[in-house]
């Protein structure tokens with residue numbers, strides 16, 4: 571009999587999640603039925619969407635999330651023993667799954683393609699959902715042109731750090747916005763972003779004006795709120811905004827107020843579009859292969875913030891929500 575550990579979503583988050591909102595329990599797993607497979611988590615992801623989606627989750631269920639897992643027993647030919655998969659199994663160490671898609675249509679598990687020797691954890695980041703979010707969310711919605719100026723908020727994170735590099739690959743000038751000068755040093759020195767702005771600086775408005783004297787053509791928005799309104803007011807005519815997320819508001823008990831964006835949208839004739847990365851499910855491996863190719867060519871760099879131990883899942887989650895990560899935040903079991 572296999573014993574799994576899992577985190578149950580006990581209490582709805584109010585503001586920043588509290589450790590007592592989730593409960594770590596053990597569960598005995600049943601023997602496999604035909605069509606099922608057993609997998610063991612190797613790496614687990616902690617993502618902002620887990621906080622954003624929480625109000626829609628059912629209490630008493632396993633808290634949501636994805637993991638890189640190894641198939642250890644199988645009665646499902648699509649998921650043979652020994653294979654590594656990305657599973658939307660939630661925060662749990664062992665899982666019995668029948669391989670059927672989630673209600674959202676998103677696959678419950680997909681086989682990790684050949685990583686060409688790259689780390690087994692990358693399918694949770696640059697070679698998985700965040701990587702595809704950057705690749706498709708930026709290229710399909712911002713449609714950047716060489717020489718344009720691109721601003722990225724959440725620029726030192728799993729998604730933002732890739733967007734800025736893809737913009738550089740496409741010949742753009744890149745302004746990265748994040749919450750610490752240490753992150754800014756990484757963005758400029760390592761990732762070759764052209765400019766960095768710390769959104770916590772009291773003279774941010776002045777620095778934004780100095781960083782974008784000729785305006786901004788594309789904005790990849792991970793943060794939302796007043797910061798994004800400020801950037802929208804710096805956009806050039808016919809600028810494009812890809813709205814990826816709004817993490818500045820995820821922990822707000824009541825929705826924060828921000829200045830209206832309509833004046834900028836109208837007078838600068840801007841295109842502003844939100845997306846969920848599922849939109850490109852039919853091209854999932856195109857994004858993964860292209861990002862892998864750019865990594866192999868030395869054009870795309872990745873960083874992971876790794877927390878050791880399944881019992882530290884919650885710490886890693888709240889640490890990421892508060893800016894403790896650079897690059898993709900993951901947990902190594």
Ligand SMILES: NC(=O)C1=CN([C@@H]2O[C@H](COP(=O)(O)OP(=O)(O)OC[C@H]3O[C@@H](n4cnc5c(N)ncnc54)[C@H](OP(=O)(O)O)[C@@H]3O)[C@@H](O)[C@H]2O)C=CC1
Nearest residue numbers: 618727728729748749792814815816817818845846847893
């Ligand atoms: N639409 C989609 O399909 C998807 C959307 N997303 C969204 O993309 C965004 C980035 O996700 P991801 O790259 O995984 O996460 P990150 O790796 O960027 O981690 C979250 C980061 O958000 C920053 N942050 C936290 N609070 C604030 C705040 N109040 N103001 C500004 N920045 C803040 C922190 O960095 P700092 O130190 O800079 O504050 C933190 O490190 C999120 O909004 C997420 O919801 C992600 C995946 C798919």
Ligand SMILES: CCCCC/C=C\CC(=O)/C=C/C=C/C=C\[C@@H](O)CCCC(=O)O
Nearest residue numbers: 618619622636672674676699814815816847
């Ligand atoms: C103003 C509020 C904005 C809220 C934005 C919310 C979420 C954005 C985001 O982070 C989306 C993430 C999407 C993740 C997609 C893929 C999987 O890893 C999760 C699949 C879960 C499912 O589809 O059930």
